[in-house]
Amino acid sequence: MTNETSTDRVLPMEVRRVTGRQRPTRHGGQSNPWAETKAMASETRTIRIEALARVEGEGALDIRLEGDRIEELKLRIYEPPRFFEAFLCGRPLEEVPDITARICGICPVAYMMTSVHALEAALGVTVPSEIRQLRRLLYCGEWIESHALHMHLLHAPDFLGYDSGLEMARDYPTELGRGLRLKKHGNQLLETLGGRAIHPINVAVGGFYRCPKRDELAALIPDFEWGVQAAAETTRWIAGFPYPHFERPYEMIALSHPDEYPMNEGRIVSNSGLSLPASDFETEFEEIHVPHSTALHAARRRDGSSYLVGPLARVTLNRDRLSPTARRVADEIAFEPSCRNPYKSLIARGLELIHAYEEALQILTNYAPPRTSRVTYKPRAGEGAAATEAPRGMLYHRYRIDEQGKIAFATIVPPTSQNQRQIEEDLRHLIPTILAETDDNLGRQCERLVRSYDPCISCSTHFLKIHIDRGERSLDPIASPSNVTPTP
């Protein structure tokens, strides 16, 4: 009944966060594992991370150790369920991009894009290449905003030993200032093309409500020219961070397209030779409901195994299709062609940041407004599925529409729920290497590994928390919502 303890009142965070001002160990996970383990051989340690910070959404991490054996490990997502797939039913199909955008404030465009592609498949609508380019441009804006946010404000503080990006700004004003500006131009692109950065209003099934004028987009060009170079500098900077030595034999999954870096379309491929149309996602992958999570776990259908989606998988599987500057920087910093270190997802994000700026710049430069902003269609009964690459990895939607154009069925598989099982497995391999650490450090390092995935829990259902207990320590009612019941 571990979940029930979370309603007790205390501030474990105080213990963890306030003492946690010390810098993280320089080589996370590399401390001498023999130092204290013997003394702890029969000890039970319950490590509960109460509320993971610097991630989007709410969740917790519960770890119970018997000596050096992991008895229990749960990435517990307790973000309240919001039931999107249920209330979409009966709504007019035109509303789906606007509604699914509200699943996530950080990557609304990913939801809008995936939903319009799936609905267009159901309606038999094909969009002209100009619309397709504008959609890629909008997606570039979101990748820029989301990657720049995660890199500078959420993840970099882990490597440099700060509690927040804002605190880091004191000692790294140039780097953080550049990061905020990189993020800002991503948002400006979203505003110009989408109306606003969070929950854009200009995405329609069939295209856009209004296509931007040439001047509106041309005004962004100088900032995007700066952005390509600035993103490259940022990537060189983060490539010099001290990365823990930790590698895992991932099955990496991403979309792949013959001519372009994957965003809106492509086949689902893996480093193990898998290749299938995106619409066949459900033949190879399935969602499993586990008791400790309001997010459904996704796993390989054949054996229930975990897999990795996101920037590291995308870069590994599509490196030759990165933009020229991104490819050049990847070579220059000697980014391993089949990097298996989850912490280095940060560098993969950097490479994609360069790519997104460079591709956006190209689209901005060549833009001529299309004759029509959207393809018209007649509602008809049908079913359609699509996958696109959200900033955090592959996102899949499938819809069934009735003859009046209302949604009859919806299913949505976000990237974080696909990575959730992989995160737990990574932790199972990390923990034995850091058993000698204090609870505080052990928890901190686990949280750091989780954060390297840039988990978006609002997406997957919607916040993280981590607990460390070596005895009874109860929890802050403010910090620890818990709506997930224990195993029945």
Place this chain on the structure above:
Amino acid sequence: MSGKPRLAVFKFASCDGCQLSLLDAEDELLAIAGAVEIAYFLEASSRVLPGPYDVTLVEGSITTPHDAERIQEVRRQSKFLMTIGACATSGGIQALRNWASSEEYLRAVYARPEYIRTLSTSTAIADHVKVDFELRGCPINHHQLVEVLSSLIAGRTPRTPNHSVCLDCKRRGTVCVTVAQGIPCIGPVTHAGCGALCPHFDRGCYGCYGPAAQANPSSLNDWWMQHGHAPQQLVPLMRNFNGYAPSFRSESERLERMAATSHSSDQVGGNDK
């Protein structure tokens, strides 16, 4: 202790977008972070300090028994509590469950509904505790957020305009999409704050900022019905991101009753717009 106001940000059921708006104020972010002590803001900082807090921003709606308790504790710890966004001010899009059976919803989404603990309703923060200020929007406008925070830091009472989107279209010089193109638009009854975005992009307002002050949605919908729209077609516009705000809620329920009556007397015409 620095003597700066202590800021806290708490999240309930939501998409994270409204608190992200604070991080999206790139030009003002460092200045704000310098003017306050960020005491609790998990999305931005691992440093967590206990209450009490001078200014608390609350995002999200109440959907679980635990959150119903947690908001009471947040209120106890907060001098000035401000809700940010449609979820916190009106229950959000997830309040659509309030018209459905949440057991059905659970079964539709989760294979093992017995693992999930949830309330049958999604409700606004003000339904549970006293709220000192509401900032509207799905999402909120970060310029408004910066302005409100600046007011609070300076010790002034924050003010945001409560007129309708319709007025902002006139100010902006946007040609009315309803008059010129016959597009259903609920800008006349929707609270300002977005800058009248949708009509500027050639589409009707869909009510992200909830009802304006003294909104009369029945009058607007009666006009649409006189012009050939069936009541059931008008329900989704009233019942989306702020559907559980009182005036939108009573209006969508009125439209639904009208639709049921016209159904039972077989008077339903074509559904074409």
